[in-house]
Amino acid sequence: MMMKKSTLLSIDAFSKTEEDVRIRTKSGGIITLTCVLITCFLLVNEWIQFNSIVIRPDLVVDRDRQLKLDISLDVTFPSVPCGLLNLDLMDKAGELELNILESGFTKTRLDSHGNSVHDAETFKPGGEQKGTSGIDITDPDYCGSCYGALDQGRNAELPRESKLCCQTCEDVRNAYLDAEWAFYDGKDIAQCEREGYVEKINEQLSEGCRVQGEALLNRIEGAIHFSPGRGYENKHGHFHDLSLYWKNPQLNFNHVINHLSFGKSVETKAKGRVSAASTAPLDGREVAPERDTHKHQFSYFAKIVPTRYEYLDKMVVETAQFSASVHDRPLMGGLDRDHPNTIHQVGGTPGVYVYFEMSPLKVINREQHAQTWSTFLLNCITSIGGVLAVGTVMDKVLYKAQTSIWGKKSQ
Structure with a gap:
């Protein structure tokens, strides 16, 4: 009696041939x-x-726009003294921060060769009184002159605490600034003469300055700018006291950007891992045109993209990448030297301007297998x-070709 054929045999898709009927070639x-x-x-x-390991980018909407954005800068100005240099910050929201170099930044005086003046004294108007010229500034009845910048005509009728007085050189500078008067170097102003401001500011006119520090920005469009003289605001706009700068034609805003970055600083152990990111594309840029740049303005337009790196070892790096385009123009206007069809606008303030604009999107780079x-x-x-x-296909083709050729030869 024959055994019933297994059902599995009927569905075998891998049928076999006998070994003795196989042909090997x-x-x-x-x-x-x-x-x-x-x-x-x-x-x-x-x-x-x-x-x-690969890094795969992902583009998302930036949900951290309410947070502040860090900016870190290190810029050298070989031909602007620290006593004249000023840094202001403004944005589209209407926020304006004046003279922020006085807080959060370090100013290093440089000699004509670019070396640090290590024995330089930290000098601020209103500091040590050098000579009193017979005036006792500690006298409670002493009321310094503001030289017409403030109306002191009624001081005789007012009590001591209500009088308008300029006791220090800084007080006189502020009064001049409020009156929008040119202060120059403070020469012939008694307060500035006795504090040594006149002597020191003129000594520094042949020096340079290196600025290092960090600040916080709103995540909206804005600008930071280095300019000469104190900044002030009125109904007509934002201005600077440029009197001393215009008086000294050897001064200019040629500069070296040692470092400029936005976002949180990357930790040392993570720097190598984000080296491909464009976090500081302007580092090492030196600007020193072979022409007179006393009346010149240098501008940088930065497009900032918040960026986060997520690594397999759970390390997370928050930073920001940016690209920048560069522009400079003479304040006197006229035709551009390199582009004859371009005409520069007349006016403006000499200095270095950095205009920044935040992207509404955020790049998340994830490290993955x-x-x-x-x-x-x-x-x-x-x-x-x-x-x-x-x-298998190639073998069948070759085999059929061989058998066909051999068949023809045997005929």
């Missing part, structure tokens, strides 16, 4: 060896891909199957 051996080598190469390549385990296994199976399929 040299071309088949060559194709088999080639398939083995190609398969090994593909499998090794898949293993390398599986172990490689190039492949998952499932992708690796699938790619390996696909590689093996693909090579075998191609090898």
Whole structure:
């Protein structure tokens, strides 16, 4: 009695031939060896891909726009003294910060060769009184003159605490600033003469200055600018007391950007990992045109993109990338030297301006494995199957070609 044929045999998709009816050829051996080598190469390549690490960027809406943005700068001005240099910050929201170099920044005096003046005294108007010229400034009845900048005509009728007085050189400077008068170097102003301001500011006119520090910005469009003289605001706009700068034609705003970046500073251990990011593209830029730049304005237009790096070891780095375009123009206006069809506008303030604009989008760069385990296994199976399929087709084609040729020869 014959055994019932198994149902599994009827669905076997991999039917076999008897060993004694198989035909082996040299071309088949060559194709088999080639398939083995190609398969090994593909499998090794898949293993390398599986172990490689890639960074995949993702673009999202920046939800941290209510937070402040850090700015870190280090700029050298070889031809502007620290006593004359000023830094202001303003933005589209109407916020204005004047003279912020007095807080959060370090100013280093430089000699004509660019070396630090290590023995330089920290000097501020209103400081040590050098000579009193017979005036006792500690006298409670003493009321310094404001030289017409403030109306002191009624002081005799007012009590001591209500009198308008300028006791120090700084008081006189502020009074001149409020009156929008040119202060120059304070010469012939008794308060400035006895404090040594006149002597010191003139000594520094041949020096340079290096500014280093950090500040916080609103995440909206705005500008920071280095300019000579104290800044002030009135109904007509933002201005500076440029009197001393205009009086000394050797001064100019040629500069070297040692460092300029936005966003939180990257930790030392993470700097190598974000080296490809454009966090400080202007670092090392030196601007010193071979022409008179006393009446010149230098501008940088920065487009800032908040960026975050997320690594497999759970390290997270928050920073900001930016690109910048550069422009400069003479304040006297006229035709551009390099572009004859361009005419520069007349007016403005000499200095270095950095206009910044925040992107509403944020880039998140995530460190990931190039492949998952499932992708690796699938790619390996696909590689093996693909090579075998191609090898089988090539073997059949060659075999049929050989048998056809041999058949014709035997006739």
